[in-house]
Amino acid sequence: MNVKSYVLLASLLPAALLTSCGSSAKEEEKKEEESVSAVGALGALKEMAAQAEDAQKNGPVETVDFRSLKELLPADADGLARKEATGEKNGAAGFAVSTATGKYANDDNSETIELEIIDAGGTGMLMGMAAWSVIEVDKETANGYEKTSKMGDYKSYEKYDNDSKAGEIAVLVNKRFIVSAEGRGVSMDKLKATIEEINLAKLGDLK
Template sequence: MQMSNTLLYTGLLCAALLTSCGGNKEEEKKDEESVSARGAVSAMKEMAEQAEELQKNGPVEAIDFRTLKELLPADADGLARKEANGEKNGAAGMVISTANAKYANDDNSETVELAIVDGGGSSMLMGLAAWSMIEVDKETENGYEKTGKMGDYKSYEKYDNANKEGEIAVLVAKRFIVTVKGRGMSMDKIKSILEDVDLSKLASLK
């Protein structure tokens, strides 16, 4: 995940939250909008509390991406790994470490991108996993998007029924984000690929 995408995502999230809190007094009287506003205020409060905690404790040095690469499975629910890479980068004292892998079947009708990111416990994490501090639950005839939990970990997932594309992400130990994006497959398979990653071992890394 590139730095520019992270900053853009953070900006869009903040803008969306501020919009939810805005509006004229007449609109705020509506029950539905009041509920939305309260949810946005709660999310912003949690983000502020986490930012304060991170500032107090200070950032943790990001894990070497080579260590993260070792957790990338050689096989993703029957799909062969085609490539794997990693990098560490950052700015203004905020450093993230990332390991990525791509998987596919023989005719590329099923493809997967898997990423393990270590935000190092810095404020960068609030942009990378901002979804962990809000609640989303949307469903249409084309698919769905929601936040929740997968086992002990906060999760975010979305799926497009028409294109058979989806993704799931989990936040591990308040610093690691594991994301699986799949094309040409069911959400059940995407989740099973996430289970191929040893999340307990990832959580134990220091």
């Protein structure tokens, strides 16, 4: 799963503020909704600023060896066999990100899941990868939904399209690890079961 797509969620924050500033006096109900949205956006911006300040104050955190993350990848994703497992560590300017990726599918590839475990080291880079962790999203359409929620003790983000049976779910562990599953031809329950195959408590304890 390409968690960089979550950067788009960060754009919801300034957008909410701008929308609130340009609200029409003729629509009182709309003004109230926009005010609530702006308050939420301000809170999220403050949280992001606080985390960025902490990251700058504490300096870079050494990420775990990606091989340790690979060991946590399950042999199958709720019945789908693992076809590939890879890992890597990339970084620049003193910051690094470790990643392990598992790819799972049935025999004819009509059902596929990509599972990814990322250690962002608790740096400011985390906000670019998991902007959803400091905002609230709750949206429904005729074909699916998108929302932030909780999966056990962990903040989560999920999105699903009923027509294509395509979706994604991600959780944030210990303010540094992102575990995400993206699938096609599968249910959201199957994606959640795939996340549950990982020992998230053990992941959170890695150093």
